[in-house]
Amino acid sequence: MKRNLFLKGVAVATLFLISLSTPVIRQVQAGEWSGYIAAEARIFLHAPGLPEQENHSTSVSFKPEYYHEWVNGARSFTFTPYLRLDSADRERSHFDIRELFYLMVYENYEVGIGVRKVFWGVTESQHLVDIVNQTDLVDAFDEEEKLGQPMINVSVPGEWGILDLFILPYFRERTFQGKEGRLRLPLVVDTDQAVYESSAGEYHTDLALRWSHYIGDWELAVSHFRGTGREPTLLAGTNPEGEPVLVPFYEQINQTGVEAQKIWGEWLWKLEAIVRSGQGDTYGAWTGGFEYTFIGIGGTMMDLGVLGEWSHDTRGDEATTPFENDLMFGLRLTANDIASTEALAGIVQDMDTTARSIYIESSRRFGDHLKVIVEARTFLDLPRDDRFYAISNDDFIQLDLAYYF
Amino acid sequence: MRCIAFFVLFIFASSINLTVLHAETPEEKGLSIAMEAERRNDGFGDFTAEMVMVLKNRHGLESTREIRIKTLEVPGDGDKSISVFDNPRDVKGTAFLTFSHKVGDDDQWLYLPALKRVKRISSSNKSGSFMGSEFAYEDIASQEVEKYTYKYIRDEVCDGRDCFVIEQYPIHPKSGYTRQVVWLDKAEYRPFRIDYYDRKDSLLKTLTFKGYKQYLGRYWRASEMYMLNHQTGKSTRLLWKDYKFRTGLKERDFNKNALKRAR
Numbered sequence: 181m182k183r184n185l186f187l188k189g190v191a192v193a194t195l196f197l198i199s200l201s202t203p204v205i206r207q208v209q210a211g212e213w214s215g216y217i218a219a220e221a222r223i224f225l226h227a228p229g230l231p232e233q234e235n236h237s238t239s240v241s242f243k244p245e246y247y248h249e250w251v252n253g254a255r256s257f258t259f260t261p262y263l264r265l266d267s268a269d270r271e272r273s274h275f276d277i278r279e280l281f282y283l284m285v286y287e288n289y290e291v292g293i294g295v296r297k298v299f300w301g302v303t304e305s306q307h308l309v310d311i312v313n314q315t316d317l318v319d320a321f322d323e324e325e326k327l328g329q330p331m332i333n334v335s336v337p338g339e340w341g342i343l344d345l346f347i348l349p350y351f352r353e354r355t356f357q358g359k360e361g362r363l364r365l366p367l368v369v370d371t372d373q374a375v376y377e378s379s380a381g382e383y384h385t386d387l388a389l390r391w392s393h394y395i396g397d398w399e400l401a402v403s404h405f406r407g408t409g410r411e412p413t414l415l416a417g418t419n420p421e422g423e424p425v426l427v428p429f430y431e432q433i434n435q436t437g438v439e440a441q442k443i444w445g446e447w448l449w450k451l452e453a454i455v456r457s458g459q460g461d462t463y464g465a466w467t468g469g470f471e472y473t474f475i476g477i478g479g480t481m482m483d484l485g486v487l488g489e490w491s492h493d494t495r496g497d498e499a500t501t502p503f504e505n506d507l508m509f510g511l512r513l514t515a516n517d518i519a520s521t522e523a524l525a526g527i528v529q530d531m532d533t534t535a536r537s538i539y540i541e542s543s544r545r546f547g548d549h550l551k552v553i554v555e556a557r558t559f560l561d562l563p564r565d566d567r568f569y570a571i572s573n574d575d576f577i578q579l580d581l582a583y584y585f
Numbered sequence: 586m587r588c589i590a591f592f593v594l595f596i597f598a599s600s601i602n603l604t605v606l607h608a609e610t611p612e613e614k615g616l617s618i619a620m621e622a623e624r625r626n627d628g629f630g631d632f633t634a635e636m637v638m639v640l641k642n643r644h645g646l647e648s649t650r651e652i653r654i655k656t657l658e659v660p661g662d663g664d665k666s667i668s669v670f671d672n673p674r675d676v677k678g679t680a681f682l683t684f685s686h687k688v689g690d691d692d693q694w695l696y697l698p699a700l701k702r703v704k705r706i707s708s709s710n711k712s713g714s715f716m717g718s719e720f721a722y723e724d725i726a727s728q729e730v731e732k733y734t735y736k737y738i739r740d741e742v743c744d745g746r747d748c749f750v751i752e753q754y755p756i757h758p759k760s761g762y763t764r765q766v767v768w769l770d771k772a773e774y775r776p777f778r779i780d781y782y783d784r785k786d787s788l789l790k791t792l793t794f795k796g797y798k799q800y801l802g803r804y805w806r807a808s809e810m811y812m813l814n815h816q817t818g819k820s821t822r823l824l825w826k827d828y829k830f831r832t833g834l835k836e837r838d839f840n841k842n843a844l845k846r847a848r
Contacts, residue, residue, distance in 0.1 A: 214674065214677055214678075216674075216675070247848065253846065256846070283846065285846070287837070288837075290842060297701045298701060299700055299701045299702040299703075301702075302704075324700070335842055337837065337840045337841075337842050342840065342841060342842060392841070394692065394705065397690075399705040441705055443705065443707050443709075445707070445709045445759075446707055446709055446710070447707075448707060473707065473710065475710050475712060475713045476712060476713065476761075481713075481714050481717075483710075483713060516713065516714040516716075516717050517717050518640050518642060518646070518648040518717050519648075519717075520673075520675075520676070520716075520717060545673060545675060548648070548649065548672065548673045548674065549673070549674055549675075551675045582675070584673070584674035584675040584677070585674060
């Protein structure tokens with residue numbers, strides 16, 4: 181229901197923006213389309229731990245992007261719908277508006293109105309500070325995919341850095357795997373029953389402010405968010421059929437974040453930290469680490485990056501993320517060849533238990549339009565009392581074939 | 586009379602001075618050629634251009650990248666520039682923002698459009714390949730006089746013109762080269778050929794410039810640059826088109842916001 185409402189709103193906004201831009205479009209050349217269509221096959225290596233789950237899944241995703249600009253880019257319109265159809269998980273088949281916005285660039289500031297995506301942060305293993313867009317968890321297990329966020333963004337660049345103000349009038353619920361989906365908690369999260377601390381529900385207006393700057397080899401940012409937390413607390417409940425489910429509860433929170441990165445030759449030193457209040461007791465969390473790049477290893481064109489990051493959450497075992505006290509170590513190989521071949525191998529080790537996860541991601545381009553991505557992930561030695569124990573059975577290999585246009 | 590005597594003395598003194606100038610060392614002559622080449626390029630203000638990069642491996646297999654470039658001249662420092670990829674399509678919108686400096690490392694940011702992420706990247710990677718091409722980052726970076734020391738070698742005919750041949754030695758310890766041999770024509774101080782010598786001082790690459798065109802009645806730009814790697818047999822051809830000078834770009838067109846919407 182809520183999703184439909186959001187989409188209706190978006191449809192009205194689209195018509196409005198297109199009607200605004202149409203007379204102008206006629207005067208200049210038409211806008212441009214780009215994007216991709218991709219097929220994905222995912223094979224799970226073990227029998228499912230839960231009865232409804234499948235052994236493998238195939239899915240297709242489509243992400244076209246329309247862009248049009250006027251006055252040398254001082255005015256622009258961007259529309260990026262996103263569709264995924266999945267053979268196994270009904271929740272993973274979904275449609276979203278990733279972007280639909282009008283951008284006005286003035287001499288000393290810019291204003292963006294509509295659905296957008298922004299990224300905050302410097303670390304690789306998790307993105308603590310990045311809070312504006314909701315995570316599209318069902319789309320990508322590694323939390324790298326985000327839902328489009330309706331906003332008014334005013335951005336002011338100056339000698340002193342860049343100041344961004346975000347007014348976020350509508351909240352997007354996190355997506356979760358459905359009954360048939362793998363890589364989930366043992367109980368399904370029933371998104372239809374989502375509850376809010378604010379009486380305004382998903383219409384609570386959230387605010388965010390961020391200052392970012394660079395000083396020499398330092399990259400710095402400080403941000404504050406006030407509004408509906410993106411990460412719900414999951415409560416025990418029952419669905420209309422009387423089965424036990426988890427109900428997402430979205431609190432009103434305040435979150436202050438800092439980001440820092442220092443370049444020192446081939447070293448990058450990184451730190452992200454947050455303090456969040458309003459979701460249980462006030463707590464802090466941070467991720468810090470480094471990335472070192474060996475350039476032209478063994479006299480070849482290849483670069484090898486070594487990454488290490490440590491994440492800590494003051495809530496300890498009560499943490500809602502898998503990163504309560506974890507060490508990530510990774511190797512990133514960049515071939516610098518015509519096909520842009522890349523590979524990343526990593527291990528995340530829980531410092532308090534035996535639990536660890538190992539993953540490999542590799543991609544290569546074929547010709548000018550095709551890209552192949554292979555990903556494999558295994559979950560090892562999760563203790564039975566770990567809240568993510570259910571994914572122990574969900575080691576998988578995934579193959580993506582994408583056509584870019 | 587005394588005045589005349591002084592005058593004669595003055596002329597004499599000046600001519601000594603001139604003789605000293607003419608006896609400049611090969612290093613001084615090399616530097617003055619480099620400075621004259623830079624002086625002739627001063628004052629362009631800004632420019633935009635489009636570039637097609639054709640990568641070819643030993644077996645003749647080709648791959649093409651298309652890049653748009655905006656550059657702003659910064660008086661007293663290195664240029665600011667934004668380069669945006671249009672092709673291959675999976676990297677469309679990927680963009681680099683560079684603040685180059687006469688002294689010290691450049692500041693560089695990379696924009697990844699799929700994640701909407703701006704990453705500050707290390708510019709100490711001088712010798713690494715730029716997007717799989719035979720051009721290293723230091724080859725495409727803003728060429729500032731202060732980045733090298735120089736030595737004049739000889740005069741020679743190049744591309745049918747009278748040319749200077751100078752050697753330049755990178756100052757940065759992370760450079761992939763011991764030296765570069767540069768052929769510049771005497772008439773316009775335009776580079777026609779550069780030989781790159783690797784860390785072992787063996788010939789690594791040769792860059793040749795073709796199809797010079799003059800803009801605003803002053804600034805020369807090559808429409809074709811061809812880099813051949815002698816050690817691997819691979820090559821990269823850059824085809825430049827649509828040069829526009831003094832388009833009115835400002836400092837504010839070169840920040841992280843501008844990078845994100847560069848497309």
